[in-house]
Amino acid sequence: MIRYQVGDVVRTRKPHPCGGDQWEVMRTGIDFRIKCLTCGRVVMLPRPKFEKSVRAIVRSNSDDNQTGK
Numbered sequence: 585m586i587r588y589q590v591g592d593v594v595r596t597r598k599p600h601p602c603g604g605d606q607w608e609v610m611r612t613g614i615d616f617r618i619k620c621l622t623c624g625r626v627v628m629l630p631r632p633k634f635e636k637s638v639r640a641i642v643r644s645n646s647d648d649n650q651t652g653k
């Protein structure tokens with residue numbers, strides 16, 4: 585099972601109406617809050633729906649980003 589963390593950037597199967605398909609994870613838990621990186625729109629959706637809509641993780645915030653903060 586994939587663990588998502590705040591700060592991860594994911595790509596969804598279905599693009600946002602604005603045309604962007606990359607989202608930054610802003611909150612995890614029962615509900616996920618994600619922000620469209622193209623238009624800045626914030627969307628909240630339940631975890632199962634989020635996991636189903638993610639196609640790939642573009643950038644993980646877990647390991648390789650520690651020095652960046």
Ligand SMILES: [Zn+2]
Pocket residue numbers: 600601602603604620621622623624625
């Ligand atoms: Zn958008």
